[in-house]
Amino acid sequence: MSNGAQSASIAPAPAVASSPGHPRVALVGPPNSGKSTLFNGLTGLRQKVANYPGVTVERRSGVVVEAVGSVEVVDLPGVHSLSPRSLDQKVTRDFLTGRLEGDRQPEAVILVLDGTRLKTHLMLADPVLGLGLPTLVVLTMADELKRRGGGVDVRLLSAELGVEVALVNARDGASLEPVRRFLRALHTGGEEIRACPVVSAADATTAENVHGRALPVIDLFAERRKRARTLGRSAAFQDPRPSDITHRIDSVVLHRLWGPLVFVATIAVVFEAIFTAAVPLMDGTEALVAASGEFVARTLPESWFRSLLIDGVWAGVGSVVVFLPQILILFAFIAILEDSGYMARAAVIADRLMHRVGLQGRSFLPLLSAYACAVPAVMAARAVEDERDRIATIFVTPFMTCSARLPVYALLIAAFIPAGPLIGPLGMRAAVLMGLYALGLLAAIGTAALLKGTLLKGRPHPFVMELPPYRMPSLRSIGTRLLDRTKVFLRRAGKIILTVAVVLWVLTQVPSGPSGEPPEIGDSALGRMGQVIEPAIEPLGFDWRIGIGLVTSLAAREVIVGTLGTIYGVESEDDQSFELQAALQQDLDLGSAVAMLIFFVFALQCMSTVAVMRRETGGWMWPALQFTYMLVLAYAGAWVANALL
Amino acid sequence: MGSRRDSASKPADRTLADVPLEEEVVVVRMEVAGEDIEPLLERGIVPGCKVCPVRHSPAGGPTVYRVDGHLIALRRETASCLCVRSALEAAGVLDAN
Structure with missing residues (x-):
């Protein structure tokens, strides 16, 4: 690399052959341009999801196997430009220019643009072609463009841009x-790849200067x-008619009366x-x-290892896998709502309400997801472009009543709240159950307002929401998304x-008795911890046993x-177990039971x-703050409940 | 473009927030501060572009605009930062393309 800075543009083919691994191609394009559909179509199931090092942007890559050899395709996040305004755009720019740590520069670029929206999407052509990498421009939605009476001459556009164009x-x-x-x-070093874009000096400086602010x-x-329009005109681009079906659906879905009803109905269905x-x-x-656990227990001889395997x-x-069906169903709904185009409308409907409490329309999806589980919800908060709003959204999601709270609520309510009307x-x-849900929601709203008034204070950023035309979600794309969301969830959780x-498990096993048998729970390290914290939880009406819990x-x-x-020492651990309820009734009264509910x-x-919070906020600061804040709130709430009742 | 000279000959510019549904207008000036302007620019809302409000969302939520044939929702406070002229009027003043 001493003085060979210009070599890349002269002999691309040998450079490709000498690089380690498969040659690499980056997919770049605006959100909703059909980029991910193209990626799925090319790679099928041979894809993997990871994060770019140190940031929360997902790195999606896959391998395309062709007879002449394989190619690695990297699906970059959807971007509108290469200015480093957002994390997605910064990662995209750094990846394309080879400045991303631990990731080498791609050998070629596929620029994916929505064929029905060329006039706007072609604005991305200059900065991307300005990189000087061999590029293929792919115009998607060919069928929709034609159906709605639009058109474009691919050969003319190709001649204008100086690279291959495919519709x-x-x-x-x-x-x-x-x-x-x-x-x-x-x-093969075919001519498609040799056709590097013709980069005029002006374009090159433009591409560089986006972040230099020249x-x-x-x-x-x-x-x-202006340049995008000139290009469009030269390529005989004919605007498609506005989508008629989109207009008709929107007149219901965004209707003054029907709109909110459809919105509420959608939430109800989910x-x-x-x-x-x-x-x-x-x-x-x-x-x-349970059955597989029993099977393993029966197969293995009695030992500490079996205990670790089964009880640990x-x-x-x-306990995590049990939630998987629910989370899969949630993900399936999210995929359908997003791919169909309704999610953007839901965000518009929710925006006013959300804005009032310091969040925004895009926060709606994470908050809804959080009713199943906060982990996917925190990940879903990536859709919130604005950084302050994203942090605020992540911060309040754990207040939404996730389904892991339900078994606890069910047990305590059954044991302490009379069944009458x-x-x-x-x-x-x-x-009481509804009250607990409402309490969580209120805490979320109050916390969001508090945060936006203090730590995350600042002028609100504009809310710019694109409403894509309605499209029939494809089974394949939903399936692929389900699969990769599930993988990510299982890995994280x-x-x-x-x-x-x-x-x-270890804490329940030590210190072991004279003949190596595990201690009674009260004598174990865990039991001692319960006893150590007992003075702290006594004001809430809890004893050391609850403390261990x-x-x-x-x-x-x-x-x-x-x-x-x-x-x-209850045999059946079922949350409906009457034995457990009876045992709890010995140790808790109504006040401390309600205190415990509120604590949860x-x-x-x-x-x-x-x-997942640490991962998504890039450090321990936010999760530590959140943990402390929620603990203080829980303690204070439980104390008040125990004192009053 | 941001100068005051236009106020002498023309009535004060309207903002996009004041435009009734289905009236096509041209953006002449954008009074959005700092980096906040980029999300608008990137989506094709730049001086000289045609914008047409097509639908108000319920309860005073964001309004949906048609920009270059696709739909973008903006809050009222953002729309009121965009100064516009009616498309017919602007045709004589600006090259609206």
Whole structure:
């Protein structure tokens, strides 16, 4: 690299052959341009998701196998420009220029633009072609463009841009042949790859100066837009008619009266699905985990190892896996809502309400997801472009009543709240449950407002929401997304739960008795911890046994049910167990039971959430603050409840 | 473009927030501070572009605009930072393309 700085533009083919691994191609394009559909169409299931080092941007890559050799395709995040305004755009720019640590520069670029929106999307052509890498421009949505009476001359556009241009339907494998030809050319050194974009000096400086701010940004974009229109005109681009079906659906979905109704109905359907439809699946999974655990227990001889495996690993990982059906259903709904185009409308409907409490329309999806589980919700908060709003959203998601709280609520409500009716058909127990949900929501709203008034104070950024035309979601794209969301969830949640479960198991096993047998729970290290914290939790009406439960529930809330079962020596750990209820009634009164419910509404007893928070906020500061804040709130709330009742 | 000279000959510019549904206008000036302007520019909302409000969302939420044939929702406070002229009027003054 001493003085060969210009070599890249002269002999691309040998450079490709000498690089380690498969040659690499980057997919670049604006959000909703069909980029991911194209990526799925090319790579099928040969793809993996990871994060770029040190940041929360997902790195999606896959391998395309062609007869002449394989090519690695990297699907970059959707971007509108290469200015480092957002993390996505910064990562994209750094990746394309080879400045991203630990990632080498791609050999070629595929620029994906929505064929129906060329006039705007072509604004990305200048900065991307300005990089000087061999480029293929792919115009997607060919069928939609034609159906809506639009058109473009690919050959003219190609001549104007100086690179190959292909018009495709990303969902139709056969139409991807020009793209595959481009990929093959990376191996054969075909002419497609030799055709480096003609970069004029002006374009090159423009591309560089976006972040150098040499040109006033407003003029730069005005210039780009003018150039995009000139390009469009030269390529005989014919604007498609506005989508008629989109207009008609929007007149219902964004209607003054019907709009909010559709919105509420959508939420109701998602709730119904994750709380009712998921139940048999979750029961099935639970039975499967239990049965496999029993099988392993029967196969292995009695030993500490068996105990670790069954009481530690199986119990811990099982507690996460049980939620998988519910989370899968949630992800399926999210995928359908997003791919169809409705999610953007839901964000618009929710924006006013969300804005009032210091969040924004895009926060709606993470908050909804959090009713199933905070871990995917925190990850979903990536959709919130504005950094302050994203942090605020992440911070309040654990207040939403996740399904791990339900077993605890169910146990305590059944044990302490009488079954009688409250008002009309509304039973006392149902009312208490609804009250707990409402309390969580109120805490989230109050906290968001508090944060935006203090730590995350600042002028609100504009809310710019694109509403893509409605499209039929494809099964394939939903399937692919489900698969990779699930992998990410299991990896994040599974790792931490496994660790914590093993640590807790060890704490119940030491110090061992004279002949090596495990101690009584009260004498174990865990039991001692319960006794150590007893003075602190006594004002809440809890004794050391509940204390142990609280310690174990730090791993995951629902773990407390099993722990209490063990402590009280109850055989069946079912949360409906009358034995466990009776045992609890000995130790708690109404005041301390309500105190415990309130403690569970507020406290951040979920290590998976803490771990994913750290990952998504890039440090310990936010999770530490959040943990402390929620603990203080939980303690204060529980104390008040115990004192009053 | 941002100068005051236009106020002498023309009535004060309207902002996009004041434009009734289905009236096409041209953006002449953007009074959005700092980096906040980029999300607008990147999506094709630049001086000289045509914008048409197509739908108000319920309860005073963001309004949906058609920009270059696609739909973008903006809050009222953002729309009121964009000074506009009616498309017909602007045709004589600006090259609206």
